[in-house]
Structures are given as structure tokens and as C-alpha cells.
Amino acid sequence: xxxxxxxxxxxxxxxxxxxxxxxxxxxxxxxxxxxxxxxxxxxxxxxxxxxxxxxxxxxxxxxxxxxxxxxxxxxxxxxxxxxxxxxxxxxxxxxxxxxxxxxxxxxxxxxxxxxxxxxxxxxxxxxxxx
Numbered sequence: 252x253x254x255x256x257x258x259x260x261x262x263x264x265x266x267x268x269x270x271x272x273x274x275x276x277x278x279x280x281x282x283x284x285x286x287x288x289x290x291x292x293x294x295x296x297x298x299x300x301x302x303x304x305x306x307x308x309x310x311x312x313x314x315x316x317x318x319x320x321x322x323x324x325x326x327x328x329x330x331x332x333x334x335x336x337x338x339x340x341x342x343x344x345x346x347x348x349x350x351x352x353x354x355x356x357x358x359x360x361x362x363x364x365x366x367x368x369x370x371x372x373x374x375x376x377x378x379x380x381x
Contacts, residue, residue, distance in 0.1 A: 253305040256280075256298065257374025259346060259366050260310060260326050265291060266366025268374045269302060274381065277374035279367035288329060292336050299337060307339055310346030310373040344377045 252272040259266035267280040283294050298304065309330060312319045334341050346369065 252303065254302050255306045255308060255374060255378070256295075256302070256304045257308045257344075257370040257377070258295075258310060259370035259373055260322075260329055261285060261366060262322065262325070264366050266368070266370035267298070268367055268370035269304075270374060270378060274378060277371045277378055279371045282366050288332050291329075292333055295333065296337055299339060304339065307333070307337075307341040308344045308374050308377045309333075309341055310370065311343040313345045342377070344373045346373050 253274070254272065255270040255274060255277075257268035257270075257277055259268075263285055265283050265285050267283065268277045269280045270277055280298075283291060285291060295307075299307075309326065311326060312323055330341060330343075
């Protein structure tokens with residue numbers, strides 16, 4: 252059965268989340284190091300094949316400021332290259348406040364994996380609207 256992959260793209264780390272098979276619930280999956288676009292796409296291709304991913308939801312910063320202008324350009328490049336190589340539909344979902352929400356959810360927890368939790372929030376927002 253198909254799954255959807257949520258991605259919280261970052262300059263050093265990329266958080267990943269997967270939907271359940273019913274496409275109702277998002278769960279944190281893992282974090283991969285951002286070691287360059289080719290290496291990341293190769294890792295994503297393996298994950299998509301192993302997990303039967305048929306769609307990707309990519310977090311998109313919602314505010315254009317000087318601070319995140321560079322990351323927006325990186326995300327656009329990542330989007331184009333990933334779509335071209337993986338040939339899987341990719342849609343954007345706002346990532347407004349997802350890292351802050353993830354940190355709040357994990358406060359007091361031993362888990363420090365806020366990037367995959369942020370990806371989970373991005374993916375869950377998408378699933379809730381479906």
C-alpha cells in the first residue's frame with residue numbers, strides 16, 4: 252500500500268515523516284544529514300522504494316525575509332531536482348511554526364529529534380486537509 256513522505260528541509264539536517272497506509276496519520280521517520288543534493292536524493296530514492304512512497308510533501312517557508320531567502324532558493328532547487336530524478340509527485344505545505352511546535356511537543360522529553368517531528372507536523376497538516 253502507498254505512503255506519503257513528509258520532508259522538513261534544512262541546511263544541515265532533513266527531517267522525514269511517513270504516513271500510515273490509510274493516509275490518515277503522520278509519524279516521525281528519521282533524520283538524514285544534508286550532504287548535498289545528489290546524496291540526499293539517492294537516500295530519498297531508497298526510502299521511497301522501501302516504503303512504497305507515492306507522493307512527497309515538502310515544507311515551504313511561508314515568509315519571505317532576508318533570513319530565509321537563501322533556504323527558499325535551496326528548497327526550490329531541491330524540489331526541482333528531486334521531482335526530476337524520483338518522478339514522484341511533490342507538493343508544498345506551509346512549514347510555518349513547525350519547528351517551534353515540534354520543540355514544544357518534545358519539551359521535557361529525552362527525544363531531541365525535532366526535525367522529523369516538524370516533518371510529521373507538515374505531513375499531518377496535509378493529510379488533515381485531504
